[in-house]
Amino acid sequence: MMRHLRREGATAGRHRIRRLMRLMGMEATYRWCPRTSVANSEDRIFPYLLRGLEISRADHVWCADIT
Numbered sequence: 001m002m003r004h005l006r007r008e009g010a011t012a013g014r015h016r017i018r019r020l021m022r023l024m025g026m027e028a029t030y031r032w033c034p035r036t037s038v039a040n041s042e043d044r045i046f047p048y049l050l051r052g053l054e055i056s057r058a059d060h061v062w063c064a065d066i067t
Contacts, residue, residue: 002017012020021027055061 001021002012002014005012005017050061053061
């Protein structure tokens with residue numbers, strides 16, 4: 001909203017815009033909680049294969065990331 005008003009030629013700070021939007025009952029249209037950490041119930045859960053393994057030297061355990 002502040003950027004739009006600046007393009008129109010009006011000058012107002014973000015706090016003033018926030019207060020006016022609150023007074024008018026306006027709010028942003030994005031989701032407040034994206035729920036990015038909620039697991040899907042159909043996904044497989046892989047076991048942690050290194051639990052209980054004592055890593056005692058270099059190059060004992062390797063890792064790969066395919067993301």
